[in-house]
Amino acid sequence: MANAPNERTGRRIQSVEIAFTILDAVRKNDRPSITELADELGHSKSTIYSHLQTLESEEIIVREDDGYRLSLQVLDMANDVRNxxxxxxxxxxxxxxxxxxxxxxxxxxxxxxxxxxxxxxxxxxxxxxxxxxxxxxxxxxxxxxxxxxxxxxxxxxxxxxxxxxxxxxxxxxxxxxxxxxxxxxxxxxxxxxxxxxxxxxxxxxxxxxxxxxxxxxxxxxxxxxxxxxxxxxxxxxxxxxxxxxxxxxxxxxxxxx
Amino acid sequence: MANAPNERTGRRIQSVEIAFTILDAVRKNDRPSITELADELGHSKSTIYSHLQTLESEEIIVREDDGYRLSLQVLDMANDVRNxxxxxxxxxxxxxxxxxxxxxxxxxxxxxxxxxxxxxxxxxxxxxxxxxxxxxxxxxxxxxxxxxxxxxxxxxxxxxxxxxxxxxxxxxxxxxxxxxxxxxxxxxxxxxxxxxxxxxxxxxxxxxxxxxxxxxxxxxxxxxxxxxxxxxxxxxxxxxxxxxxxxxxxxxxxxxx
DNA sequence: AAGTATGTTCCTCAGAGCGGAACTCTTCAC
DNA sequence: GTGAAGAGTTCCGCTCTGAGGAACATACTT
The missing domain is CATH 3.30.450.40 (GAF domain)
Known part of the structure; x- marks a missing residue:
């Protein structure tokens, strides 16, 4: 938003970038739905859909009745980071x-x-x-x-x-x-x-x-x-x-x- | 390892799965190097390389002299999850x-x-x-x-x-x-x-x-x-x-x- | 100075992934 | 109770991404 960080060398993998954009949106929005995310991020519903499926099967996010949220696996990761x-x-x-x-x-x-x-x-x-x-x-x-x-x-x-x-x-x-x-x-x-x-x-x-x-x-x-x-x-x-x-x-x- | 979870419906996005496999390896191995990860995960060095570049530019991992590790952004995510x-x-x-x-x-x-x-x-x-x-x-x-x-x-x-x-x-x-x-x-x-x-x-x-x-x-x-x-x-x-x-x-x- | 390990770049081709559109299924209005 | 609106899900085709191999660069060993 404020800074343009390192453009550096080396190829970025688009779908992974999309995945993290979605993760970020799930962090910041309160239990967003698929359509909500599709609108906000400017991707088709099907794209968001497959990404959410993937992230959920990685158990990094959780689907609940009222939308997606991050999973507690993140807390586990946090434990690892600290050490x-x-x-x-x-x-x-x-x-x-x-x-x-x-x-x-x-x-x-x-x-x-x-x-x-x-x-x-x-x-x-x-x-x-x-x-x-x-x-x-x-x-x-x-x-x-x-x-x-x-x-x-x-x-x-x-x-x-x-x-x-x-x-x-x-x-x-x-x-x-x-x-x-x-x-x-x-x-x-x-x-x-x-x-x-x-x-x-x-x-x-x-x-x-x-x-x-x-x-x-x-x-x-x-x-x-x-x-x-x-x-x-x-x-x-x-x-x-x-x-x-x-x-x-x-x-x-x-x-x- | 022990269980084969939900195969479910919907498409998985391969590169995202690879990215998380790498993340996981970075969590568990102590500051792994590119070659180390390539060997362990059975991907080419170039694949691992671009993934690590991507993950680093997402600031989810950090490259240090002795290898890659998770970044403290994970702690920030953890704060969000808790609430x-x-x-x-x-x-x-x-x-x-x-x-x-x-x-x-x-x-x-x-x-x-x-x-x-x-x-x-x-x-x-x-x-x-x-x-x-x-x-x-x-x-x-x-x-x-x-x-x-x-x-x-x-x-x-x-x-x-x-x-x-x-x-x-x-x-x-x-x-x-x-x-x-x-x-x-x-x-x-x-x-x-x-x-x-x-x-x-x-x-x-x-x-x-x-x-x-x-x-x-x-x-x-x-x-x-x-x-x-x-x-x-x-x-x-x-x-x-x-x-x-x-x-x-x-x-x-x-x-x- | 040669040898071994690493990280980096280049190139190419298969097929993965994106978007669009069709299809369900539920929810609401009236 | 019926139709409309919106959600999620599935399908399909085309493009162009991303995986891998190999060459290159660079840093250590001996």
């Missing part, structure tokens, strides 16, 4: 602990397709409400998680991501200039942690540190709180330390393959 | 409460493709360990959840499911005879709750009641515990009541569309 990405239990423990310790929101995220995806989110007892949730995505350049990951990625990958990114201003403070981003990434690499000073959401500041496996970055941990509580001193002092400690705990407790 | 199926928050609250109250495992499940799928599981403070988890599936005839749902399904749907089911003996007490199942379903319909007396896993007994929306069944709640603690009196008395209370809470707090 493929990282040692999920270790991350949950560390992030929970960080949230309790600070009272704020603590999160773990990784880079995917040039964006940050959240793997886990925990809320401390005075945490503000935010829309982010596990599985959600945010720009890499406007979040502390994103920048901290980016800063420690190999240069070629770093450039690849930046070059494929279209910068959108999310707040007055959002970085929208690649050059500006690169200089900040250098700072981050030196300092060891990244901050987000109301660059993604107004009123919110974050600190994040990368979680590494040897030299490569696997993800990052962050704390998010209201600008009113997160003063400069606190952010660069105690909070940065807490976040780094959490990242260390994850690194140590994770047995990377 | 499509039912009012997830209401269920979580009620099931947690039930687990605390009894100290055992409490679960909520629904029927999908003739089986029981778990939507949510909570563990009380003396709960035994079981392999079941959200997204997992179990036979409908050997679980209290399954039987309680089945008992309240419309007769035609009930028969459809039973006729498509192949009964496998899971313990000495498992029901493997349709006739036997039907008579038990009648009992359940009268009594209002179903039990599983070590029919699915030896040493475990369960009680379950359906959760209904008007006349139609949306799912069921259950409690599972070791046979040693779950005596006949307790099971048919206090425990059955607790489970029914939980089901009621869910029914009342859920605003069905």
């Amino acid at each position: 493929q990405v990282a040692n999920y239990d270790v991350i949950v423990d560390a992030v929970d602990e960080l949230a309790n310790e600070t009272g704020e929101i603590a999160q773990f995220g990784i880079e995917e397709h040039g964006q940050v995806s959240y793997l886990y989110k925990a809320r401390g007892n005075q945490a503000v409400e935010t829309a982010s949730r596990a599985g959600g995505k945010q720009p890499i350049y406007s979040t502390s998680l994103g920048k901290s990951i980016l800063a420690f990625l190999p240069p070629d990958r770093q450039e690849e991501i930046v070059s494929e990114t279209t910068f959108e201003r999310k707040t007055p403070k959002t970085i929208t200039d690649p050059a500006r981003l690169y200089t900040e990434l250098e700072e981050i690499a030196e300092r060891g942690y990244a901050i987000d000073d109301e660059e993604n959401i107004e009123g919110l500041r974050c600190v994040a540190t990368p979680v590494r496996n040897g030299t490569s970055v696997v993800g990052a941990v962050s704390v998010t709180g209201p600008a009113s509580r997160i003063t400069d001193d606190y952010l660069h002092g105690e909070l940065a330390e807490s976040v780094q400690r959490a990242a260390n705990v994850i690194e140590l407790n994770t047995k990377f393959s | 499509q199926v039912a009012n997830y928050d209401v269920i979580v609250d009620a099931v947690d409460e039930l687990a605390n109250e009894t100290g055992e495992i409490a679960q909520f499940g629904i029927e999908e493709h003739g089986q029981v799928s778990y939507l949510y599981k909570a563990r009380g403070n003396q709960a035994v360990e079981t392999a079941s988890r959200a997204g997992g599936k179990q036979p409908i005839y050997s679980t209290s959840l399954g039987k309680s749902i089945l008992a309240f399904l419309p007769p035609d749907r009930q028969e459809e499911i039973v006729s498509e089911t192949t009964f496998e003996r899971k313990t000495p007490k498992t029901i493997t005879d349709p006739a036997r199942l039907y008579t038990e379903l009648e009992e359940i319909a009268e009594r209002g709750y179903a039990i599983d007396d070590e029919e699915n896993i030896e040493g475990l007994r369960c009680v379950a009641t359906p959760v209904r929306n008007g006349t139609s069944v949306v799912g069921a709640v259950s409690v599972t515990g070791p046979a040693s603690r779950i005596t006949d009196d307790y099971l048919h008395g206090e425990l059955a009541e607790s489970v029914q209370r939980a089901a009621n809470v869910i029914e009342l707090n859920t605003k069905f569309s």
Whole structure:
């Protein structure tokens, strides 16, 4: 809708693309019917029909009286994902602990397709409400998680991501200039942690540190709180330390393959 | 592997089936490579290649240095599923409460493709360990959840499911005879709750009641515990009541569309 | 420097998959 | 109770997609 991602090389398989378009529509519309989907997606009823049949026989969707919906197999897949990405239990423990310790929101995220995806989110007892949730995505350049990951990625990958990114201003403070981003990434690499000073959401500041496996970055941990509580001193002092400690705990407790 | 499900009517779309076969392999193998997948699935490298390209551009899988894995978008889908199926928050609250109250495992499940799928599981403070988890599936005839749902399904749907089911003996007490199942379903319909007396896993007994929306069944709640603690009196008395209370809470707090 | 593994591209032909239209079956209006 | 409207399902034919083989590129091994 907003971005035209990688056109890349290699052939796309049309029917598979159609299938996922349908899946997406089933996700977003509430129990759509065949005709509904055919209209919305601009395909013939017969096309949609065979696709739905296929998806149902794959047990990825379920047909009910009032329309199609996703099946719980997706939850099963979600379990697998959590453990493929990282040692999920270790991350949950560390992030929970960080949230309790600070009272704020603590999160773990990784880079995917040039964006940050959240793997886990925990809320401390005075945490503000935010829309982010596990599985959600945010720009890499406007979040502390994103920048901290980016800063420690190999240069070629770093450039690849930046070059494929279209910068959108999310707040007055959002970085929208690649050059500006690169200089900040250098700072981050030196300092060891990244901050987000109301660059993604107004009123919110974050600190994040990368979680590494040897030299490569696997993800990052962050704390998010209201600008009113997160003063400069606190952010660069105690909070940065807490976040780094959490990242260390994850690194140590994770047995990377 | 064990069962040949519905051959049904309607055309299947081959390339979509291949795509999901690949997805499945990506789930189960640890970061497989293209060649690995080509060998395992018996397709040419070029076929696998274009499929992986497609799946990656759909952002459903991610390519990393050491192979492909599922993307966190799956977690996002999981969020959608939870709320499509039912009012997830209401269920979580009620099931947690039930687990605390009894100290055992409490679960909520629904029927999908003739089986029981778990939507949510909570563990009380003396709960035994079981392999079941959200997204997992179990036979409908050997679980209290399954039987309680089945008992309240419309007769035609009930028969459809039973006729498509192949009964496998899971313990000495498992029901493997349709006739036997039907008579038990009648009992359940009268009594209002179903039990599983070590029919699915030896040493475990369960009680379950359906959760209904008007006349139609949306799912069921259950409690599972070791046979040693779950005596006949307790099971048919206090425990059955607790489970029914939980089901009621869910029914009342859920605003069905 | 040759050898082995991978990922990538090219090409071709069979047949898969899309759309259109016909056919059921149910639901509603009156 | 009858007709119309809408849903889902089936059928069919033509086009062009997608599967596979093989050649090419690239990265590691030894």
